[in-house]
Amino acid sequence: MVLLAWTAQAQVVTTQPVFFTETTPVTINFDASQGNAALKDFTGDVYIWTGTVTNLSPNNTSWRNVKSPSFSVADPAALMTRDAANPNLYHITFTPRAFYPVPASETILRLGMIFKNASGSIVGRAANGGDIFVDVTAAGLSARITSPATSAGGNPLFVNLNDQLTITGSASAAATLTFSLNGTQVAQQANATTLTTTVTAAQAGRSVVKFKADNGSAQSTDSLVFVVRPPVVTAALPAGAKDGITYLAGGTSVILNLTAPNKQFAYAIGEFNNWQPDNSSYMKRTPDGNRWWVQIDGLTPGREYAYQYLVDGTLRVADPYSEKILDPNDDQYIPAATYPNLKPYPVGKTTGIVSVLQSNQAPYVWSTTNFQRPSRADLVIYELHLRDFLARHDYQTLRDTLNYIKRLGINAIELMPINEFDGNDNWGYSPDFYFAPDKYYGTKEALKQFIDEAHRRGIAVILDMVLNHSTGQSPMVQLYESGGKPSADNPWFNRDATHPYNVYNDMNHESPFTRYFSKQVMSFWLQEYKIDGYRFDLAGGFSQKITTTSTYPNYDQSRIDIWKDYYQHMVSVDPTLYPILEHFPDNSEGKALSDVGFMLWGNANYNYNEATMGYLPGSNFSYGYYGSTAQGGRGWNQPNLITYMESHDEERLMYKNLTFGNSSGTYTTRDLKTALARQELAAAFFFTVPGPKMVWQFGELGYDKSIFMCSNGTLPTPYPNDQCKLSAKPAVWPYYQDPNRRKLYDVYRSLIALKKKEPVFETPTSYTQSLAGAAKSIHLADATVSVTIIGNFDVTATTIDPAFQTTGKWYNYLSGDSITVSNVNAPISLQPGDYAVYTSRRIQRSTLLATRPGQETANAFHLTAAPNPASGTTTVQYELLTGAPVQLTVRNVLGQSVLTLPVVREAAGAHTRELPLGKLAPGVYIVQLRADSRQQMLRLVVN
16 A cells, blocks of 8 residues: 555644755744644744754754744744644744844854744644754755655654555755665656655665755755564563663663553664664563563673663653753753763754663762661751852762851751753752752762761751652653643643642642652652652642642642552651651641651741731741640641741742831831841741751841842842742852851851750640740740740830749850849840840850760861852851960862961950962862861862
8 A cells, every 4th residue: 555644744844945045035834733732723823933053053953043032022023924724834934044143154054943822831842842953955956855754853754564655855956866765776757856756665674765866966865764663572571670771780781661551662772773773672562561671782881871762653752760861952051060071962863852871880889877867856957959059059069068057057958859850040840850860960979979978967868859740851741742731641640730839740649650650759769869858849739639729728638648658658668758748738637647747848938027027917927836736726746847937939038128127216127237136036936946947048147139039130020020030049158257147147056056955845845835926935844944935026125024934043045144033924125126045054055066965175166168169268167165376278189388377366266267269279178277286177179
C-alpha cells in the first residue's frame, strides 16, 4: 500500500516560499493544532516569539537578536494573523534582515521560534516541548525533502515492512533531481524544481533516502531516514534492576528502565550508539505492559554518556530517574567555578534535555557518621535560598559560611528546592527532575560535602520538596501530553488541577504510579544524601477532592490518608526524619496530621508584623503556640508546629516597619534603629514560645528588601505586586557591621541559646500567654526555673501586671540586670518597644553561648568571617574572654603574610574588624587571629 499516514506528522511551522533568504520576504505559517498543541482552539491573539541563529551562535539552536523586548508583554509587531478558513492556522510575513535586530556583521542561518498568547502563559512549541526552527537559504542551489514532514527532533520515520512511502523533493532552482534508496537510484528528472517518487520499505532496520539537485555547476543534497522496527519482545525486568539506571558489575554494562504504560515501542539512544535507534537498543516490555528496559553493553567504565529514550518514534525524553541532566538552554549560564568540567551538551546530535550515566563512580565517603538530630521541640530552622544568600550560589561557599550560621545557634538548615528545575534564576518551585541536584548550585559531591560538614557541626539539613506539581519539561508530563496539558491517560498527572493554588501540572496522588514515584523520591534523598527531612510544598494539594479557595482548607480524610501512607513509608526508611508540611488546613485536620507525626508550618507573619509596626488590632500571635487549649487555640499534643515570623513567601517585617510603621510623637517604628529594636521585641516573644521555630535568611540582621522588589532594586506599582516576587534579591552581609543590626543578631543568638539549652522551653510544667493587647506577656515554669517575658508593642508608654510566679530576685537574661520582687503584681511601666526576659535564677548568656560545656572558660574567639567568599571587604567576628592585644593577619597558602592589621587592645566581649581585600588576588587565604598568647585560624576565599 502507499503510505499516506505520515501526513499526521504535519509540521508545526511551514514557510512560503520553501526557500527564502535573509533579504527576501517569507510567510511563517503556524498550525496551533500540531506540536504540543497548547494553543489549539485558542480564541485570543497569538504572537510569535522569535530570534535568529547566526554565524556567531555557539550552536544551531542558540538564539540571538530576539525580536520582541519582553516575553510577558504583547508585541504588536509579532502579532500573527488568524486564517479565515482555519482558526488554528496563523500567518505572519516579514523579511528576516529587516524584521530582526541583526547587526550587519552577522549572517542569518536559521530562525528559531515559539508561539504564545499575549502574556506568555500559554506557549505553542514542537511536539517534544522544544523550540521550532526553519532554515534560511544561503546563496546558490539548495535541495530539500518537503514530504513527508520530518520530526522537529530529527527522528526517523518508523514504518512497517513493505510499506510504500511517497516522497517529494524541491530545489531552489531548476536542476537535475535524483532520488536514491540506500545508494541505489530510484528516480530522476532533468531541468526540474520538484520531483515525487515512491519507495518500498523492503528491508528491516534503517534505510536512507537521498535527494540530490545538480545544475552542472553546483550540487545540494538532503536525506530522509526511515526504520522498519522489529516486533516488541515481552520479558521480565532482570532481578535487581532499579528504576532508571542499574549499573552492572564491571562498569561496561547498564540496564535502562523506563516506566511508560500503553506506549507502542521505545529505544534507548545516546552517545553509546551515536543517537541512532538500532536493534541493540530496542527496549523490551515487561509482562504488565508498564515498563520498558534494555541492557546497554560496551561502555567505557568511568566515562559519562548522554542518553534519552525515543518513545513511539516521535518523542525524545530524558530519564525521570536520572541523577544528572544536560540542558541545552540553561547549562551555558552555569559558571565553571560552580560546576567544574561540566560535560558539554551533544549539540547537533539530539534536542531537548538529556540524561547522563556514568559507571564506576567513586562513592562518597561520609566523615560524619554519628550525627544526632536535634529534638523537634529544640529545632531552630534557618530557611535559605542559595541564589540570594550567597553571591556565588554554590554549596562550597555555603559550607564555608556554616560558621556564621552555627554561631547564631541554628541547628537545622532548610534549603529551598535544589533538585533540577526550569531555568537557573529561579526559586526552584518549577521542578522537572527529582533525583538530580540542580547544577546551578554545584556538583552532587559538593552537596554531600556540605551536608557532611553541617552534620559535623550539629546542624540538620532539610530539603524543600515539590511533589504537588511538575513543569512541562518533566519527561513524565511529556510522555502523556495533549494540547499543552497532561493527557487523560497520564499515569502521574491530572489533566486539570484539583485545587485553586496549583501551578504547572498537578500530580494525582491517588494514582499508584504517583504514589510509587513519590516514595522513591522520598527514599532517595534520605539514603543517598543523608538529608534529615523534607518540607513538602503545597501539601494541601495532595488530594483528588475538587476544592475552591474557601473549601481547600476543610477537613479532608482522603488527603490525611494519602499523607499517612507517605509518612509510614518515610519512617520505614528513616524513623527520626523531620516530615514537614506546608499546609494550612482547618485545625482539626492539622491536629490529625500532627498526631500522625507530621510537623506543619505555622505562618504568623501577619500578626508579628502588625505587632512590630505597632498596630495592635491584628497583633495577637497566640496561634503560634501548638499547645494552647484556650478558645481558638490549636490544642495539639506534640510540638509539631513550626512557627515563623518570615519565610520565603512573606513580606519582610523590617520592610513594612520602615515603610508602613505606626508612630506617636517622636517615636516612630519607621526609624531604622527603632524598627530593629522592635524586631528584638518580637524575637523575645517568638523564640520563648515552646515548639520548633523557623527564621528566614538575614532576618537576624533585619533584612529590609521587599519581597516584591525587582532585581534592579525598584518596586513595581501598585504595591504589592507579584511581578518581581521571584526576582533575585541582594545578599546583605555588610549589615553585620552595623551596630544596631549586630545587636539584633546577638539578641537572636542569645534567645536561641536560651530556648535550646533550658528544658523549660521544651517541656514546661506550666505555660500561659497573654498576647492580645499592647502589653503582652508569656509565663513558663518547670522544676528548675520560672520565666516571665513582658513587652510593650504599642507606640506609646503603658504599664503591665508582670504576674511574676514568685517573689524574690528575678534576672533579666538579656541585660544581666536583676530586680527584687516583693509584689508579683506590682505594675511595671514600659516605654514603647520595651521588653524583658526575666528568669527566677541567674542564667549567664556567656555560659549558654559556649558551644561546649566549659568552653566559656577554656576557649574563646569563635572566629568567623562574613561574607566568605568575599571581594572588596569582609568582616571578621570574634569574642574575647578577657581584654588582650589583638593581631589579625592574612596569609596565602604558602604561609606568607599578605595583609596585617595594626595591633589593638580590646576589652572582653564580642568584636568585629573589617579586612580590606581589594589588593588581594582571587584565591584561598588563611585568616589568623592572635590574642593573649593564643591563636585561631579560618579559611577565606577571595573572589
